[in-house]
Amino acid sequence: MPVADLEREQITGSEMTPALTRVAHVRKETYDTFTLTLEPAGHEPFGGFSPGQFSMLYVYGNGELPISISGDPEDHARSVYTVRSVGKTTQALVSSRPGDSIGMRGPYGSHWPLKIARGKDVLIVAGGIGLAPLRPAIHYILRHRADYNRLIVLYGARSPRDLIFRKQLDDWARLPDTQVLSTVDYGGLSWRGHVGVVTGLFRFVRLQPFHTVALICGPEIMMRYVIWELEARGMPPGDLYLSLERNMKCGIGFCGHCQYGSKFICKDGPIFPYHQVRSWFGKYEL
Amino acid sequence: MTPENIVNTLREHPFLQGFAAEHIERLAAMASEVNFRKGEMIFREGDESSFFYLLLTGKVALETNTPGRIVRIVTLGAGEELGWSSVTPSHSKRFQARSLETTHAMAFDGVRLQHACEEDCQFGYTLMTAMLRVVAQRLQSTRLQLIDMYSPVPAKAV
Numbered sequence: 188m189p190v191a192d193l194e195r196e197q198i199t200g201s202e203m204t205p206a207l208t209r210v211a212h213v214r215k216e217t218y219d220t221f222t223l224t225l226e227p228a229g230h231e232p233f234g235g236f237s238p239g240q241f242s243m244l245y246v247y248g249n250g251e252l253p254i255s256i257s258g259d260p261e262d263h264a265r266s267v268y269t270v271r272s273v274g275k276t277t278q279a280l281v282s283s284r285p286g287d288s289i290g291m292r293g294p295y296g297s298h299w300p301l302k303i304a305r306g307k308d309v310l311i312v313a314g315g316i317g318l319a320p321l322r323p324a325i326h327y328i329l330r331h332r333a334d335y336n337r338l339i340v341l342y343g344a345r346s347p348r349d350l351i352f353r354k355q356l357d358d359w360a361r362l363p364d365t366q367v368l369s370t371v372d373y374g375g376l377s378w379r380g381h382v383g384v385v386t387g388l389f390r391f392v393r394l395q396p397f398h399t400v401a402l403i404c405g406p407e408i409m410m411r412y413v414i415w416e417l418e419a420r421g422m423p424p425g426d427l428y429l430s431l432e433r434n435m436k437c438g439i440g441f442c443g444h445c446q447y448g449s450k451f452i453c454k455d456g457p458i459f460p461y462h463q464v465r466s467w468f469g470k471y472e473l
Numbered sequence: 474m475t476p477e478n479i480v481n482t483l484r485e486h487p488f489l490q491g492f493a494a495e496h497i498e499r500l501a502a503m504a505s506e507v508n509f510r511k512g513e514m515i516f517r518e519g520d521e522s523s524f525f526y527l528l529l530t531g532k533v534a535l536e537t538n539t540p541g542r543i544v545r546i547v548t549l550g551a552g553e554e555l556g557w558s559s560v561t562p563s564h565s566k567r568f569q570a571r572s573l574e575t576t577h578a579m580a581f582d583g584v585r586l587q588h589a590c591e592e593d594c595q596f597g598y599t600l601m602t603a604m605l606r607v608v609a610q611r612l613q614s615t616r617l618q619l620i621d622m623y624s625p626v627p628a629k630a631v
Contacts, residue, residue, distance in 0.1 A: 219625070273625040315623035345623040372618045374545040379573070382534065383547040384617045390487075390552055406622040412613075 202439050205245045205290025210283045211265065216351040220316060221281040222257065222269045225289055232263040237298030238323035239430060239458040243438045244268065245290030246283075250276035253435040253453065255320035256294060260327055266291065269319035269351060295438045297458040299324045300428055304400040308337040310392070312413050314385055314405020315344055318351055320430050320457070321404050325359065332364075339392055340367045343385030343409065347371055347378045366392065385409060386416045396421035404430040411469050414461060427461035474506050483579065486527050487552045488603055496596050499589060504579045509533075509572035515555070520566045523583035526555040531576025535568045547614065548573065554607050559583025560590070560600070 207228035214222040227233060236242075236256050245251040258267025272281045283289065301324060309328055313321050328335050340359060344350045350369060360367035368388045370381035381388065385405070394417075401417055403410050410429050417427060433445035433452040440454030448467040450456060461468070474482065479501045483489050489497055509515055509531070516522040518538060528551055535546045535555075546568060549555055555570060560583050590597030 271625055343623075345621065349623065370548075372621070372623070374548075376536075376543055376545065378545065381548045381550075382545045384614045386617075387547075387614060391550070408617070408620060408622050412617065 205292045208289050208291045210287045220271045225266045233266050236294035238327050239298040240294035240296045242293035246279045249279045257319040257322045260323045271316045299402050305334045308399040310401040311340045312403045313342045314409040317405035338365045341388045342369045346373045386412050401427045424462045430457045503585050507580045509576040513572045515570040516566045517569045523559045525559040525581045526578040528553050529577045532573040534571045
């Protein structure tokens with residue numbers, strides 16, 4: 188058999204076969220966003236993941252989706268995903284009930300640079316559901332607090348009712364050397380927090396360029412403005428990392444659906460140092 | 474606050490970064506210290522208020538009334554500016570400003586600011602450049618809010 192066919196056989200036989208998991212519980216975060224906790228269907232615990240990675244979740248008879256892992260990277264008994272219900276398969280996923288079977292492949296992809304960030308301030312900038320792939324990094328930093336300087340979390344969402352992980356945001360804000368600020372695009376009179384775009388929160392942050400690593404995840408237009416703001420404040424592009432999203436199908440760099448310039452988002456990403464994708468970032472239809 | 478303290482306070486304010494010492498002194502001579510209680514309305518929509526404020530502490534919300542509800546457009550805090558329209562010919566306020574916390578600010582009469590700009594073009598250019606930076610930043614933020622970038626379904630032009 189030719190080598191290419193052998194490789195194809197290998198990929199088809201192992202990487203593309205989902206492992207069986209069971210839904211342990213489903214937690215409602217907002218009116219359209221839910222957090223699913225999956226447990227292995229057998230006795231073997233999950234193999235672990237690095238913050239920023241994703242899995243392919245398969246709703247049997249419905250479809251398969253790439254979903255970022257939003258749980259604690261040191262909890263191998265569970266695998267946690269935060270999903271916004273926007274289509275047929277995500278709707279089916281968030282409608283799961285405890286005990287339902289979900290197929291899972293992965294974890295896949297690159298991860299946040301938490302080793303590089305050691306000894307530095309970590310600035311986390313999240314927009315909307317973009318906080319979900321960043322939460323494992325926050326869990327990791329809080330578990331290894333002495334390895335990092337300040338933790339700064341800036342979070343923007345559409346409205347107060349779109350903010351996810353609200354209780355955790357409050358809990359993190361009370362921790363020493365941790366600054367957590369949230370803002371919404373539209374707020375009613377009962378909202379006591381900030382109103383305005385997430386870049387407006389930078390005025391409350393004492394940023395130390397060259398001693399900070401920035402981890403950014405949200406809508407691409409938000410990330411562009413965040414990057415411009417950080418560069419204007421003296422942050423070197425090499426210290427900026429972002430999580431990108433494209434139409435992923437196989438999750439292993441095989442099908443080519445998520446090609447981005449010379450990279451595949453699923454295999455080379457989803458986490459990229461900004462300087463690696465700078466020339467393509469923001470380009471129309473790329 | 475003594476005149477010297479006012480000068481020092483203004484020198485620290487981000488809006489006045491890059492201003493020459495004599496321009497800051499000129500502004501200090503026009504500045505008056507103001508405090509707003511939590512919940513106090515600083516101005517209302519349609520008011521002929523001509524004051525420009527540099528916020529020192531506290532938090533202010535810019536709001537607009539729509540039928541049946543009040544929409545909060547933006548919140549402003551220490552180091553920011555309120556009432557940039559006071560240096561434009563029309564002083565009629567388009568939004569209402571509400572103090573959300575005890576707020577401490579330096580206030581400047583917009584008419585006096587405009588006269589100062591006419592008398593000293595160098596001062597006027599510096600002030601208007603700083604003002605334009607504020608307006609551009611607010612415009613950019615407003616555009617981003619209008620895009621509704623967190624929406625799960627991207628808006629399409631018809």
